[in-house]
Amino acid sequence: MSKALGEKQWIIPDGYIPEVSSGDLVSHESICVLNCSSEEAKLSITIYFEDREPISNIQYTVPGRRTKHIRTSSLHRDEEYLPVGVPYAIQVESNIPVVVQYSRLDSTQSENALMSTMAYPITM
């Protein structure tokens, strides 16, 4: 059995899916999760906005000893997907410790730009 590593709660204040892409690469952002444990990690993701109620409890599963690089554009609760071109923030909760990194590729203009940061861990 491999031990779970990291924290159960992570925060990313700067979420944004660019509206435009150009060139060979599509603008997107990813929540990259590593589950070092042998057990499955069950994630619950909440999306906060500037001027409306959050979308909460979006479910996602990361199998044991696997990583998932989750495109935020794929996240949805029932029929509701994340809007593009709108600032938001992301909270990732997990039933076991995991590690979360956030990256964005922006190809609005003809060359791509990248940014990445470890999410902020909430220690219990």
Place this chain on the structure above:
Amino acid sequence: MSKALGEKQWIIPDGYIPEVSSGDLVSHESICVLNCSSEEAKLSITIYFEDREPISNIQYTVPGRRTKHIRTSSLHRDEEYLPVGVPYAIQVESNIPVVVQYSRLDSTQSENALMSTMAYPITM
């Protein structure tokens, strides 16, 4: 009631508003704040410079369970806005715990460049 998460004080040493923009995107930087609590977060922002006294106590409010992606070019104390093309540093203080991330988009040259990092939390 949702619980406040994060810290009450955050530091960003590398603040800089590029003087020039080109292409479709305007050069700017953002302080992205997430307030997970049901209560309003009252921020007080201080700007430190290389060779003059700080501008302190710039006020900003983030409503409960909301995020705000604050463009630093919009911050001002009375008539004093942040200067462009000048290195500075940012301190964000909040009456309740929040999480703060800093991002910059630089479109000085014809393609944009991005950088982002979580602000540094001061734990009490």
Place this chain on the structure above:
Amino acid sequence: MSKALGEKQWIIPDGYIPEVSSGDLVSHESICVLNCSSEEAKLSITIYFEDREPISNIQYTVPGRRTKHIRTSSLHRDEEYLPVGVPYAIQVESNIPVVVQYSRLDSTQSENALMSTMAYPITM
């Protein structure tokens, strides 16, 4: 004797070696390790994937009071190198405390893009 600084275990969830390069710079990513101690640091690196078993126990040595900027494309276990164009995650374990930063240069399109973040430290 110089003291070891940092942590013995570090996590980077967002690993990815771009498939394409253009212009003068080759797309690559680096695990940058600093060993402040006078002693040698013996690293053991594990690579996690989305849909297959991890590659574990890739060995690497950082001499005392030296840094190594390790291109992930150079890492291999026996004949097995890291695949390009596939999302993965990286775990770095060391016998003594070190500090680990992750950076990627993507030159898929004609201009290069950069991202960097400190790896996430697992404190014991």
Place this chain on the structure above:
Amino acid sequence: MSKALGEKQWIIPDGYIPEVSSGDLVSHESICVLNCSSEEAKLSITIYFEDREPISNIQYTVPGRRTKHIRTSSLHRDEEYLPVGVPYAIQVESNIPVVVQYSRLDSTQSENALMSTMAYPITM
């Protein structure tokens, strides 16, 4: 009197001054330091390499309640400046707590690329 905030020791494993610049912006990297205290902060900077002895004890002063965005190309010990095009790592020690962020602008190709990360704090 304003209180010192942050830590007395910070590590940046991925230091690199690009050899080439193009366009309007010069490739460079900066160590951005914020000293929130009313007292002067006296820094001692050590540069570690891959295959030679470190350059240690480069002195730098940050006045009270000021930030300094220090271009690494300006750092030197006696006549010895930091080499360009060579991987290195940076250790910043301060007599009082400060906060340190690292940023690089690479304009090797005709458009610029940016990366930034908070340095890694060594807590005592």
